[in-house]
Amino acid sequence: MALRLLQARIPDVTRDFLDVVLREEEQIIDRWEEPLEGGGFLVRLLLPQNHTESVSDLMRRHFGNQPGFRAVFFPVEATIPHYDGGRDDTVATQGRISREELYTDVASGAEVSRIFVAAVILSAVVAAIGLRRGDTAIVIGAMVIAPLLTPNIAFALSLVLGSRTLAVSAVRASGAGILITLAIAGGIGFLMGVDRDVSAIMNRTEVGLGDVFLSLASGCAGTLAFTAGVPAALTGVMVAVALMPPLVVCGMLLGDGAWTLAGGAFLLCFVNISGVNLAAILTLIAQGISPMNSWHKTPARIVGRLGLLVWILVMAGLVFLILWKL
Structure with missing residues (x-):
């Protein structure tokens, strides 16, 4: 399964609110947060390629109007351990990039x-x-x-x-x-x-x-x-x-x-x-x-x-x- 790494800079957000927002998307495979100087976080999300659009829409809806917000997509060549999509057949039904x-x-x-x-x-x-x-x-x-x-x-x-x-x-x-x-x-x-x-x-x-x-x-x-x-x-x-x-x-x-x-x-x-x-x-x-x-x-x-x-x-x-x- 093709994967993407979404890296986003969210300058003005608390960890509690970030948790609430990201909990809306169930297909996030893994996530990492790094605190930014002055507040906010640098967030990295590992996603199935098919769900980059829904996650990017989610982040834009909640954070898109904040000055300094920026999200970048990276293709993922491989991960350890290997991710095969699990048992959820609903994943990857869209079959396209964002x-x-x-x-x-x-x-x-x-x-x-x-x-x-x-x-x-x-x-x-x-x-x-x-x-x-x-x-x-x-x-x-x-x-x-x-x-x-x-x-x-x-x-x-x-x-x-x-x-x-x-x-x-x-x-x-x-x-x-x-x-x-x-x-x-x-x-x-x-x-x-x-x-x-x-x-x-x-x-x-x-x-x-x-x-x-x-x-x-x-x-x-x-x-x-x-x-x-x-x-x-x-x-x-x-x-x-x-x-x-x-x-x-x-x-x-x-x-x-x-x-x-x-x-x-x-x-x-x-x-x-x-x-x-x-x-x-x-x-x-x-x-x-x-x-x-x-x-x-x-x-x-x-x-x-x-x-x-x-x-x-x-x-x-x-x-x-x-x-x-x-």
Whole structure:
């Protein structure tokens, strides 16, 4: 069972009140307190990963308004003695990390930083080389870099949490990534042309219903990997959803003047983006992700349901377009 160590600085609290508060949460495996100079405690709690959100909500509710309060989460590699969850089958039913950890994970990948821009450039160049050569291994390398996947999941999370800040950051990162990719791929297509006999390129100018289901399954799997706190499992998802290769094909064909084929490649990319966002919202809602503060829950629920409806309508329109083309 995955564990977390929650360390919190609570400047203004007595031990009796701290005992009363922490007694509300039955899933605390172990706890340590260290008195602070001037009053209060530095508290360390060993928790099942699945209960970090309930405990952090509990502490924020009682201590969050105190100046100097701060809680930090640490992953736990192992404990002695080993903790296996005991006999309580209700533990670990939630199966996900806290919203704070999830927010931090996706927000860090949805910033237009130098590393993000470099990852987009490298991924576009690697994908273009692999596509021109028809080398599947090189194309997979570009898929694994996959800088555009996290901003899409971040956008879905922003709708579910009603976070305008995260939404703006995710849209900015996605837009910047798409424009940079199209510019690089367009330049390569303009300077070097596009060989239409290469199947790796032409296969990404056609869209079928299978691509719709693939994008939905990949979006769900990618979101589950994030919420479970195991982003290393995203590698297979990155390869499956493949946002970068069709976008690179679109740019190369635009640079070569093949507008119709470029439209097919962009349609495939848009199907993948829509599927990831739709599946991510559904998965986040199904896992009970919501704002902590009660006054944010209703607006966030409205925004989340509205975003879900929009993506459903978009996906329905894409399916109709695919069937019409067939």
